[in-house]
Amino acid sequence: MKNMNTIAAVDIGSNAVRFLISNIEEDSDKKCRKVAFLRVPVRLGEDAFTSGAISPERRFKLCEAMQSFEHLMKAFGVRAYRACATSAMREASNGAEVIAEIKEKSGIDVEIISGEKEAEIIYAAAQPFIASSGGGGEKNALHVDVGGGSTEVVVYAEGRVAESHSFPLGTVRLLNKAVSGEEKDAFKAELREIGGKYSIQRIIASGGNINKAQKLLNKREGEPVSYIELKMLYDMLKKMTFEERIKNFKLNPYRADVIIPALKIFLTISKLCGAPNLIVPQVGLVDGIIAKLYAERACR
Structure with missing residues (x-):
């Protein structure tokens, strides 16, 4: 039986939120295999770059997506993950608040990263x-x-x-x-x-x-x-x-x-x-x- 670890990645972008699950197969020639990919078009940038803050509607949609990702990580037996937020969340005045809400509702830790x-x-x-x-x-x-x-x-x-x-x-x-x-x-x-x-x-x-x-x-x-x-x-x-x-x-x-x-x-x-x-x-x-x-x- 293959020695397999499952890892996941989340990209909270300005146009969409992306979620990828991959298997690390230690005794395989191809070390990393994609097993699931999802893209949710939340478009946070439309809020962040115009009003300066993420709206309640998009916050709700984002949290719904993150909760779904959390369920999938459990279902696939994910052992390690990393979730990163980029430009829109960097500039949103309520970015830290949204990150805290994601943590509360999904349990997922998100880091806001620089360009x-x-x-x-x-x-x-x-x-x-x-x-x-x-x-x-x-x-x-x-x-x-x-x-x-x-x-x-x-x-x-x-x-x-x-x-x-x-x-x-x-x-x-x-x-x-x-x-x-x-x-x-x-x-x-x-x-x-x-x-x-x-x-x-x-x-x-x-x-x-x-x-x-x-x-x-x-x-x-x-x-x-x-x-x-x-x-x-x-x-x-x-x-x-x-x-x-x-x-x-x-x-x-x-x-x-x-x-x-x-x-x-x-x-x-x-x-x-x-x-x-x-x-x-x-x-x-x-x-x-x-x-x-x-x-x-x-x-x-």
């Missing part, structure tokens, strides 16, 4: 792809994660992390016009500086929207997505109405709107840094949490 910590955790899942794409030494790479509330950018040069930035520029924030002109200008100026300072060969792109774009482009796993291909998809989607995107591309309502600003961010970064190709490893914060939990348990 830099978020990028560090995602790196744990993206690192193998960064190394294989040339970011491990012979080429410089840029890891870009676009979320609902922020965009994390990490520069890899000569096999190490050279710079790390967290920009308050996310899809939900942009949809709600909660990004100032000064913030957009600062973002572009920083990317121009990165492009001039480093010779960026590849962009490692993560986030739900670029994952969906890769699938819409019928790309195989590991196959690069070019700037031209992404621009064509962006232009096609932008011309359509919200309803047409749902009908023609089978997008769910919580993807059909945010995918436009997300692709725009990726295109802007690609252009400013002069990197013509993107690698999409299909990983996110929950995958990084799982990778870190696995590493911690493997070292025991």
Whole structure:
């Protein structure tokens, strides 16, 4: 019988809440296997980035989701978990209060993490792809994660992390016009500086929207997505109405709107840094949490 441990990860994001359960199979070639994944479109950012606080309605929906996750962790026999909240909860004036309510109703401990910590955790899942794409030494790479509330950018040069930035520029924030002109200008100026300072060969792109774009482009796993291909998809989607995107591309309502600003961010970064190709490893914060939990348990 296999020696198996079960671990779980929760990502309380600005657009959605994600939950992942994985099995660690000690005597298997593939050490970590995904066994369950759930995504609940709570969209906390619509509250946090406009009114400055999480509304009672979204607090209720979030707590309901967390209670469900707690039941699933018991059912699957989860031995260790980590739950992280990002941009929306960082900025909500009642973020600490919401975290306390989650603890009271579900028993789940949630930590609010910084943008830099978020990028560090995602790196744990993206690192193998960064190394294989040339970011491990012979080429410089840029890891870009676009979320609902922020965009994390990490520069890899000569096999190490050279710079790390967290920009308050996310899809939900942009949809709600909660990004100032000064913030957009600062973002572009920083990317121009990165492009001039480093010779960026590849962009490692993560986030739900670029994952969906890769699938819409019928790309195989590991196959690069070019700037031209992404621009064509962006232009096609932008011309359509919200309803047409749902009908023609089978997008769910919580993807059909945010995918436009997300692709725009990726295109802007690609252009400013002069990197013509993107690698999409299909990983996110929950995958990084799982990778870190696995590493911690493997070292025991």
